[in-house]
Amino acid sequence: MAKLHKKVVAVLKEKLSNLEDALEDLPGGRVSGVVVSPSFNSMDHRLRQKKLGEILKKGLDPAELSLVGAIAALTPAEAHLEQD
Amino acid sequence: MIDLSYRPNVLYLASIERIDAARRMLDEKPHDYVLASYLSGLAAESILQAIALRNEAPHDAKHSLPRWLSKCPTLANDQMKGSADWNLLVALWDNGLRYLSFDGLLGYFRAKNCEKNRKGGVEWQVRGVTKDLVAAAESVHTKGLAIWRSSTKK
Numbered sequence: 001m002a003k004l005h006k007k008v009v010a011v012l013k014e015k016l017s018n019l020e021d022a023l024e025d026l027p028g029g030r031v032s033g034v035v036v037s038p039s040f041n042s043m044d045h046r047l048r049q050k051k052l053g054e055i056l057k058k059g060l061d062p063a064e065l066s067l068v069g070a071i072a073a074l075t076p077a078e079a080h081l082e083q084d
Numbered sequence: 085m086i087d088l089s090y091r092p093n094v095l096y097l098a099s100i101e102r103i104d105a106a107r108r109m110l111d112e113k114p115h116d117y118v119l120a121s122y123l124s125g126l127a128a129e130s131i132l133q134a135i136a137l138r139n140e141a142p143h144d145a146k147h148s149l150p151r152w153l154s155k156c157p158t159l160a161n162d163q164m165k166g167s168a169d170w171n172l173l174v175a176l177w178d179n180g181l182r183y184l185s186f187d188g189l190l191g192y193f194r195a196k197n198c199e200k201n202r203k204g205g206v207e208w209q210v211r212g213v214t215k216d217l218v219a220a221a222e223s224v225h226t227k228g229l230a231i232w233r234s235s236t237k238k
Contacts, residue, residue, distance in 0.1 A: 024093075034100070045103075045107065070100045071100070072103070072226075072229055074229060078226050078229075078230055079230050079233060081227075
């Protein structure tokens with residue numbers, strides 16, 4: 001796991017409970033993918049993206065932030081189909 | 085032409101970027117309802133292609149969402165086919181949406197009879213239908229991500 005990936009996960013774990021990391025290290029040091037947390041329960045996708053954006057903006061410097069690509073935010077029920 | 089047939093992971097990541105962009109086109113000013121509509125379905129198409137290609141399906145379904153779904157594992161069909169969100173997405177999304185102007189999109193939605201019973205002016209009507217389309221695509225895309233992840237774990 002690359003350095004930025006580790007930092008993104010650490011920053012998110014501080015604010016989102018039971019975070020499951022399905023982010024990927026991409027060429028050029030970029031990070032993108034999926035995260036799963038029960039903290040997203042009862043939030044629509046718009047709110048989830050707002051929440052992620054706020055957390056990352058506070059926890060990363062602008063150079064690091066520019067290397068973070070799109071992140072999809074799922075609830076455990078959405079991520080694990082057997083729980084539906 | 086870029087050959088994506090052997091790059092399902094690229095399609096998977098692209099699908100996350102496209103649904104994110106669709107939300108921005110809908111939520112942030114200046115709104116672009118044509119792009120929001122197009123990108124939301126493109127996100128769904130991309131995740132279906134990713135799943136199908138990793139399932140060793142040939143890359144020959146063009147831009148037909150039902151054809152791509154039919155190439156996905158049974159789990160995907162069970163999760164998506166027949167759901168209200170799937171039906172709305174298939175009924176409204178077309179790969180040619182990207183060529184439309186705002187008025188073209190209004191005409192397209194009117195031809196589908198889906199702006200009826202919506203209050204407000206034409207922009208409000210188009211926004212309402214686009215919002216429903218993006219929400220349906222989000223739901224299908226979310227299920228697609230879960231199916232992608234479940235097959236990754238194997």
